[in-house]
Amino acid sequence: MTQLVRDDIRNVAIIAHVDHGKTTLVDQLLKQSGTFRANQQIQNVERIMDSNDLERERGITILAKNTAINYKGVKINIIDTPGHADFGGEVERVLKMADGVLLLVDAAEGTMPQTRFVLRKALSYNLRPLVVINKIDRPDARCVEVLNEVFDLFVELNATDEQLDFMVLYASGREGFAKLSLEEANKDITPLLDAILHYVPKPNGDPNGSLQMQITSLDYNDYVGRIGIGRIFMGSINAGQQVTRIDKDGKQTVHKVVELFTFTGLGRQTTKSASAGDIVAITGIENIDISDTIASLENPQAMPKISIDEPTLSMIFSVNNSPFSGRDGKYVTSRNLRERLYRELRSNVALKVEDTETPDAFRISGRGLLHLSVLIENMRREGYEMQVSKPKVIFKELKGEKAEPIEYVVIDVPKEYEGQVISLLGARKGEMLSMDTDKDITHFEFKVPSRGLIGLRNRILSSTRGEAVMYHNFYDYEPYKGDIAHRIQGVLISMATGEATTYALDGLLDRGIMFVKPSDQVYEGMIVGEHCEQNDITVNVIRAKKATNIRCATAEKGIKLPPPREFSLEMALEYIEDDELVEITPKTFRLRKKLLTENERRVVRRQQTLEPVETSPEKA
Template sequence: MAKTVRDNVRNVAIIAHVDHGKTTLVDQLLKQSGTFRVNQQIQHSERIMDSNDLERERGITILAKNTAINYEGVKINIIDTPGHADFGGEVERVLKMADGVLLLVDAAEGVMPQTRFVLRKALGYNLNPLVVINKIDRPDARCQDVINEVFDLFVDLDANDEQLDFKIVYASGRNGYAKLSLDDESSDIRPLLDAIIQFVPKPCYDAEFPLQMQIASLDYNDYVGRIGIGRIFSGTITTGQQVVRIDKTGKQSLHKITDLFAFVGLSREKTLLAMAGDIIALTGIENIDISDTITSVENPQAMPLIHIDEPTLSMVFSVNNSPFCGKDGKFVTSRNLRERLFRELRANVALKVDETASPDAFCISGRGLLHLSILIENMRREGYELQVSKPKVIFKEIDGKRMEPMEYVVIDVPKEMEGQAISLLGARKGEIVSMKTEKQYTHFEFKAPSRGLIGLRNRLLSSTRGEAVMHHNFYDYEPYKGDIVHRTQGVLVSMAAGEATAYALEGLHDRGIMFVKPGEEVYEGMIVGEHCEQNDIVVNVIREKKATNIRQATGEKSVKLSPHREFSLEMALEYIEDDELVEITPKTFRLRKKFLTENERRTTRRQQNPEKVAIP
């Protein structure tokens, strides 16, 4: 049958490695296309699309978002996607809505691990990328070399001839200009907008085919409930229309569309009619979910399900049972925890929640440590208290072999410190893929087991005085690589509850690095420092100096302490061992032993290693 083409719509997703400038470029497209009125107040003048608090604090995109601009009579639907592989679930489902992609590559950094990841997904959907070499204003820009790297990447990923013949636009998102050649003069972003209209394919559909729309994203509103966001692939849809919803299992149910919303700039506006090629939001279907097909009553036909890569990392989330439980949090029960985790599944398609033998604990699986830590941070800010275990990779059984997830790791270190990078990766079963030295830096590419990367970033930064830059993303499953040593030092464990004193901390300074400061509340079993040797020891950090009426020559000297170690949430999760937990509360997080008393820990060790217990 003949296909109908819509000239006045373009659907384009922006994909790139993290921090290559996607969101900043979208800001310029919104501003220069006249989407905002001259007198319109914008809450944030930079990274407008990063509306989530965590996104703005971290400078990363976590959730894929839709916006739309009108340019030269064409509506351009733009999908801003995350760059981190941990949020690959977001990338995969929104690519289904696009007809083309803008592949952004930093003019200095070039091809990076997530560039490979997001491009592989785009090519898998048979999308033709328009390559944008961004940040050409950088003094260390190397545009031609980067273009060669991009072409090599296309070849590595088995791109077809049409995809290999990609068009190139040079841009500076920060300065708001784009051009088709480095020699061109340009002061605005219009060349990029023109390239989108010219090179991104127009939506086409069969005019006689019934309504087919697939849900790729979800939102929630207290008044209308779940909001489904997706693209119409054929037919039309109207407010008040009766439709059939076909879920992942193939079950059909009848519903009535309450409202339709079209994307206009950063907002949504009600509309009565939407056609094939449009990206819209709709309400009226109570339990609408990712991958659902919305189709006609007369001829209901399901669309292929959206494939999401499986999780590679798991952790156990449990109810906080420390002596300080309930002091900070609003939601502290197992019922609260269970409801919140299963509510997260409504939109977080890359997440998996499994019940455990204990009603107070749940096994949570995700795409990576960042993916899970963002969930924990959101829960903490919402008032939840919980405790989480050490992250563990998920192994697979393939053809009778034990397989483990592998990561593609890229590390840039100063030339004189390349030995540290090789040593650290080698100890974690990493294999060098390539090594290249330019100016004062060495660029490494490794393949390494995912479990070997847990805690690696901290050690790499410590051994290179903070100058190393590391990125990684999921590569494939390969046969088990053998045992990997995680943490070589033991920890200092508090023997009592109370307030840490400067006197006690000073007396322990030669035992290792402290994690607490004077005046901080501690409890028995809480981890208060790192031991300088391999074994764990119990210490007293609440000991006070005995008061006497005898004045000593050194008695008036003030106590001088070394700075204590501060942990970020990801650092804390990477640091702990199997017998330890991270306690999360709205105000703070603490490291602790699973069993708080020394007697409990000794009994557990005896049960686990009975052969080491001496015969009386």
């Protein structure tokens, strides 16, 4: 079989830990390669590849992106990948399109948990790595030590001799330069582009062989429907060509490729044909899905299915049944919720959706809390209302023993807070792997059950006055570690529906911390604060001061209330307990009890405390 090595193309993925500068570096590659015209305003925009609103707000990459630049007559296809382990499904899929990877490592932070995660994936696909020590303009940069950390990580992950012989560049994505040694002057990004041409393997494949293309990403257009994106590994494909689609179950169907696109800059351009080595997008194949093989009619051969890490966390999504349901949302029924969740499965391959015993509730499983919270936030912005339960880890049975997911956790904290971190992690069944102190910062590495991470970030930030930095990713399944206590304090529950008043909130200050402010709308069963003791209590936050015949215009003006505690979505999901829910609407989210009335909750408590009385045969 003829193997054609293409000199005119390179396929490279950029991988790194969160916030190590992938997207900023891609910006510079696009700008300095002349991809944009001089009069294009986009040159002044930061993180061009982060097109999703959530990505820009959070400063992280959630969806893998394809772009392409031309340099010295060679087309370089660049794949910008997520760095967070929760989006590992995205990383695993798109790495199959690449021949090499740029591994970015922060010159100050060094190798981090997600560095290990993404590098392990790249090495497993036998991709050739090119190491870029990024952000060398930081005042706390330690390039030599970080390079040693990278080499140690390669050895630890059992890299081959060829992979260990990696090339190293030093760069600053923000300043727009790269160089082969620290002694060189800072100029531009061209040394990195040259390194890609000379170091990333050239794609090969027989252009005259039987067509084999695998779908690794999906897009959607109202006019053409689903768009399948993937790399051609063998043969050629033409617009208008009849092809065989082989789905993940091996079923074969015949379709016509209506349009064929290649990537250029931030967009796509139509083309009549493409061959082995090209990354393309195709339209015209209804219900095309991730991992599908597009093959020739004459000799359809399926490619190996893309394996994805299994979900480790699950939640129940259900229809919003609070007294305020339907006020904000456009989509509020179980049919709307079902359609949206199953539509998400078309592109979110790391997600799992299951029906439950009740028709208005669905069990959603994902790779982590961030993975699920991004889905919730996207649905909320689209106009959906729902309520979600406390996240729970997914247990397995290994060798007849109950096993649970374990996370590898890295924490950097000022030295004076060492004791708090050790205490918090110890209470959550954490096992310390290492502890190193550099100047005033202590670096911890732990193995912690995934259950123990729910709510941990908030506790650590509170205990260290917000100075701790914590990262984690999936480690392995290990035997069940035992019960873990979570929230200590009880909550304050509204006993009535109405508008919170300054007078009522002021009278409840000694009971705990409030989550609502004056004029907020509350309902019976809604959680309005955190109790200073361990038990839950119902309170009246809508109580108004009784009117008297004594006039006092400044009676409530003199009351100064502390600001209420505000929750992000992740914080709210971490905070709730098993008998509580987070109500999600397009405008807000609220914490509530599953059972809204005190009578219902009292019945359940009584049932839980009553134990069956054993009667001896003699007495019977």
